[in-house]
Amino acid sequence: MKTNRSFDTFSNLSLYDVLGVEIGADTREVKLAYRRLARVLHPDVRSCESSADEFMKVHSAYVMLTDPLKRAEYDRSLVQRRTGGVCLVRSAGGCRRWETDQCW
Secondary structure (H helix, E strand, C coil), rough: CCCCCHHHHHHHHHHHHHHHCCCCHHHHHHHHHHHHHHHHHHCCCCCCHHHHHHHHHHHHHHHHHCHHHHHHHHHHHHHHHHHHHCCCCCCCCCCCCCCCCCCC
């Protein structure tokens, strides 16, 4: 796991990337990754100005990925972002979308 990446790119990373874990990582792996990063990024350990922001991003990722309901919601939004809103559910009549499924 890399801990020396540029944290300016956090906005482009998924929460899994922030912690340096795979998407299918279990809670134990997420916790271990968080603890490793916390030892390096915690403001009490690092003296640079951006360390508090970096640590808060890592902490937010940890909180989201250790809560099963929040993680499930995040995973759904992540899939939707990565597919660009492309329909993932196909039926016999083609792709089902909210706009086309309405009975007007």
